Amino acid sequence: ETGVTQTPRHLVMGMTNKKSLKCEQHLGHNAMYWYKQSAKKPLELMFVYSLEERVENNSVPSRFSPECPNSSHLFLHLHTLQPEDSALYLCASSPHGDGVGYTFGSGTRLTVV
């Protein structure tokens, strides 16, 4: 384990379901990130939180809703997803919001059916 834990590891959901991805770190980092990794595409940054405040939202559709209740936990709430949203969702943290010193989790493999 890297210090960043993501659950669940795998998730299959229908297009009408509502589910949440969870990320947890106890590294004392102040910034947390959600990335999307689709097949044959570069990693895409979705959201950045620094000191529990959202500092970046890269034009992500509203069917993805992040939540950062404290500096150790980050959630990604999912609803009414599309099959093209199937991907590996990676969480990362860093000591500060400058993105230096990333630690990544192992990801949640999401399949939308």
Place this chain on the structure above:
Amino acid sequence: KQEVTQIPAALSVPEGENLVLNCSFTDSAIYNLQWFRQDPGKGLTSLLLIQSSQREQTSGRLNASLDKSSGRSTLYIAASQPGDSATYLCAVRKSSGDKLTFGTGTRLAVRP
């Protein structure tokens, strides 16, 4: 808009061979460049970070070089081992605090 390209997309070599992975970026005004390793179904592990003022960084059997003016970086792996099999990702940052822009990676297989 910065674009990062990695060639080849996949590479298979016999154990013991020295190899080079390539990364190119379209905007040479970068703050730093980073190489990551990703094992199947796993997250990313940082391998080497090169600041824009540096020409290379070394860690064990890995050596990364940076030619900012030509928009290129290479990752050299000496005496490859089956345990080196993974996807190698290159990423650049435009300025301190800016997001990383990733390439699509090179999938490496080292045959015993």
